[in-house]
Amino acid sequence: MLPYITEHQVAHQVKITKMAQTVFLLMAGGQIESAEFPEFDDIYCKYCFTYGSDWLITSGLEEGITQITKKSKDDRQEFVWNFPLDITFKSTNPHGWPQLVIHCYGIDVFGQDVVRGYGMCHVPITPGRHKRKVPMFVPESASALQKFTAWFLGRRPEFVDPKVVAQGEGREVTRVRSQGFVTVSFNVVSKDMKKLGYDVIPSEVSTTVVPDNVGMAKGQTEA
Amino acid sequence: MAEVHVIGQLVGASGFPEHSLFCKWGIHIGGAWKVLSGLREGQTQVDNPQNQEAAYWSHPIDLHLATKGLQGWPKIHFQVWHQDSFGRNELYGYGFCHLPTSPGIHDIDCPTWRPAGEFREQVSQHFLGGGPQLKNPDLIYSGADRYRLHTVAMGKVHLQLGVVLRNFDRYGIEC
Numbered sequence: 001m002l003p004y005i006t007e008h009q010v011a012h013q014v015k016i017t018k019m020a021q022t023v024f025l026l027m028a029g030g031q032i033e034s035a036e037f038p039e040f041d042d043i044y045c046k047y048c049f050t051y052g053s054d055w056l057i058t059s060g061l062e063e064g065i066t067q068i069t070k071k072s073k074d075d076r077q078e079f080v081w082n083f084p085l086d087i088t089f090k091s092t093n094p095h096g097w098p099q100l101v102i103h104c105y106g107i108d109v110f111g112q113d114v115v116r117g118y119g120m121c122h123v124p125i126t127p128g129r130h131k132r133k134v135p136m137f138v139p140e141s142a143s144a145l146q147k148f149t150a151w152f153l154g155r156r157p158e159f160v161d162p163k164v165v166a167q168g169e170g171r172e173v174t175r176v177r178s179q180g181f182v183t184v185s186f187n188v189v190s191k192d193m194k195k196l197g198y199d200v201i202p203s204e205v206s207t208t209v210v211p212d213n214v215g216m217a218k219g220q221t222e223a
Numbered sequence: 224m225a226e227v228h229v230i231g232q233l234v235g236a237s238g239f240p241e242h243s244l245f246c247k248w249g250i251h252i253g254g255a256w257k258v259l260s261g262l263r264e265g266q267t268q269v270d271n272p273q274n275q276e277a278a279y280w281s282h283p284i285d286l287h288l289a290t291k292g293l294q295g296w297p298k299i300h301f302q303v304w305h306q307d308s309f310g311r312n313e314l315y316g317y318g319f320c321h322l323p324t325s326p327g328i329h330d331i332d333c334p335t336w337r338p339a340g341e342f343r344e345q346v347s348q349h350f351l352g353g354g355p356q357l358k359n360p361d362l363i364y365s366g367a368d369r370y371r372l373h374t375v376a377m378g379k380v381h382l383q384l385g386v387v388l389r390n391f392d393r394y395g396i397e398c
Binding site: 038039052093094095096097099119120121122124125126130134135137140165166167168169171172174175176177178179180193196197198199200201202203 | 228230232245259260261262265269271272274278279281283285286306326327387397398
């Protein structure tokens with residue numbers, strides 16, 4: 001190996017460090033803890049993450065399926081999954097921040113899978129432990145006839161792609177019925193956001209560190 | 224330029240006389256501000272909840288704003304509407320709130336109101352429904368002409384907003 005590095009290699013190193021300076025990382029651990037669906041039994045849940053075009057998953061699973069669980073036999077009437085989430089993202093831009101999309105299914109008396117709810121929440125933006133109670137809703141039939149056939153055949157309307165619940169566009173045409181909650185806990189760690197100039201928690205106003213150039217007239221330099 | 228990211232959701236609404244609600248929302252910004260990406264207005268789904276405590280919309284908001292000045296800090300304004308079983312829409316409330324100035328996650332409960340109208344209008348609304356609406360929706364987030372109005376309290380809109388600021392400390396802005 002050469003005892004020195006060439007100019008080309010230096011340029012390459014600089015490029016790598018510059019690239020590294022524009023990327024921040026977001027690690028989210030946590031679990032899909034439990035759910036409340038007062039009317040149903042035997043529920044399982046699928047999850048997936050959606051994110052903007054600037055985002056990439058560096059490790060972890062983008063989607064998963066939990067076990068099927070029954071309600072607790074006590075008066076809490078709670079479904080417990082205790083299902084682990086563990087994922088790391090990298091991005092250059094907070095726009096398109098990852099969202100967790102959850103959709104739950106139950107098994108009806110004919111043994112068919114029936115959707116029991118869709119829900120979504122953003123991965124929390126601040127580091128630390130967070131708990132989210134995600135409301136779960138199902139789309140409603142558009143007409144009385146469809147309502148009748150849905151009841152008769154035991155097949156409810158569903159979203160073709162569950163990720164529509166993470167979009168802000170085109171929702172005005174949907175009628176839904178919210179009928180439960182899923183509790184999710186997150187542990188969030190971020191890296192290099194502050195280095196890129198992003199503040200996700202309030203800075204200490206009382207002991208603020210003011211950069212030298214603040215408050216100086218234009219063109220004025222430090223003596 | 225300093226940048227602001229708003230990442231969060233319109234969670235839902237509670238305290239309205241009936242449920243089956245939806246919401247039209249928008250963001251109002253001053254002249255120094257610019258929306259770089261994301262939707263600046265929208266309409267939620269109609270939620271008719273099973274338990275009649277609150278309506279949930281889970282409507283995502285992800286906005287990227289840039290600014291040259293602090294004046295005209297963003298405001299989010301709402302119109303809550305009720306949709307009955309025949310698909311008729313009735314105004315249930317107006318409201319606005321400022322975007323929080325400090326970075327972090329904020330749970331916001333925004334109170335809403337609707338115009339009450341004259342006595343005759345109130346009586347007819349009691350029996351027939353409907354009711355007065357604002358001709359000029361700017362009144363939702365401006366204080367200039369409010370004194371002409373008679374209003375009545377309605378429910379609350381719940382938001383969960385995450386605010387990420389960029390490069391504010393570079394300009395000496397403390398928030």
